[in-house]
Amino acid sequence: MAKQSIEKPVLPKGTRDFGPAQMAGRTFILDSIRTVFRSFGYQPLETPSMENLSVLTGKYGDEGDQLLFKILNSGDFLSRTTEADYQQGAPQMLPKIAEKGLRYDLTVPFARYVVMNQHELTFPFRRFQIQPVWRADRPQKGRYREFYQCDADVVGTDSLICEAEIVLMIEQVFARLGITDFTIKINNRKILQGVVESIGAEGKESDLLVAIDKLDKIGLEKVLDELSQRGFSPAAIEQLAPIFELSGDTESRLTAAEKAMQHSATPKAFGATGVPATGVPAIGQQGISELREVLSLVRDMGSAGEHVAFDITLARGLSYYTGAIFEVKVNNASLTSSVSGGGRYDNLTGVFGMPGMSGVGISFGVDRLYDVMEDLQLFPQEALAATQVLLVNFDKPSKKHALGLLSTLRDAGISAEIYPDAVKMKKQFAYADKKNIPYIVVVGAEEMQQKRYGLKDLKSGEQVALSIEEIIERLK
């Protein structure tokens, strides 16, 4: 027999299978998030996995465009290309051989949906969306090429109540998941804008944002180094330093930020815009009062807001944010990257020809939440058990009898299964053990006669003889 080369199956880089064990945990997380979203009045939406590349490109910056998965056109995709196209390389070729791409996030498809359905939708429009997204990134810890996002956005209002609700939703999701030690970092792009203006660095916002975003990672000095490398003047850097060293609680940080911007206000920075040289930059002030208002609304909604922390160094990459920005980190987990993030954008639908539609949204990363939950062992036992009770049988008559009980249990809404073969008890018990099944009902000759069955709690090892009605009562 000729030796056949059997190729062993491998998953594409950065993708995973979710077996029953993982699915149990993921379902628990997704259900928690969905429940919270629903209770805040968000309605579900799903969009296609693929979008036209024209919808996707240019929305995530150059970096983002690189990370888009493109879908090759069907058929002879090279037929419409020429030798000249090939010579000019990828940018010239790409539009001719690929028209579609996999979605990169859920926000842009949402914006597309809103624009396409603007006449049918009732605003403010709240939707949530739980679907996978794809990025051609290099995978590493907590980073995958296919992962799920759980987004909730509301568009068509600029009320700060929405921001406050986001804080509440985050708190409630985490409460359901059992995560207690987390921080909701909050900032406002307007404050950052104010900082930029106060040091007279207009036009270099993105450089500043990228650099300060690393503050907690590489430290103040290295950030300042990087800033000077990026062409910020020594004077500007000197003015920046104190802003990044704010300390104390959120309110005192806010006050300090306000003051710092005031201090550093220079005539140079404001001469052109007509803002008084000595005043706090108007935009920065606006950001600060917005943030204060959000915090006050959070309290009005009955939350102490103890997890919320103002962090002026929070920048977030996505350039479409214009107001509040959020990021959530779990403090006692080994995974330090953020598990959730979001913010307000004033003009997301503008690129699709629908300007002035303000919105705010939040996104949970299920995959990272899963990693955190597992790390902290937060999955409740009952969430992981698929079956509640296993019927153990010995022989034909007992199996036959057990089948009736099985249906009775299932009709009562209790997930139950019977070990299909009449093998040794040891094996049946081991099966229940491995499958995390919490209860066993023993159906033997004696039990059948008495109509009282042995209900065994596998965790405690206790066993009691009960009627089927009593068993149902116990397990409900």
Next chain:
RNA sequence: GUGAUUGUAGCUCAGCUGGUUAGAGCGCUGGUUUGUGGAUCCAGAGGUCGUGGGUUCGAGCCCCAUCAUUCACCCCA
């Protein structure tokens, strides 16, 4: 895209400066006499050492290539 890291049994790994039939733990299968599992004990199955070349009398170990992995940077959920 840049810089590293690792690739030996289903899993986690050992294998000394290259030397005869490649090891351990866990897991798995079976048994410990047939109605009670999860850390008893006994036995067993399972690997062409990522792949392809090369050096050598001899390669899991050295060299080259290649693929894959993990991690960090960039960026991000």
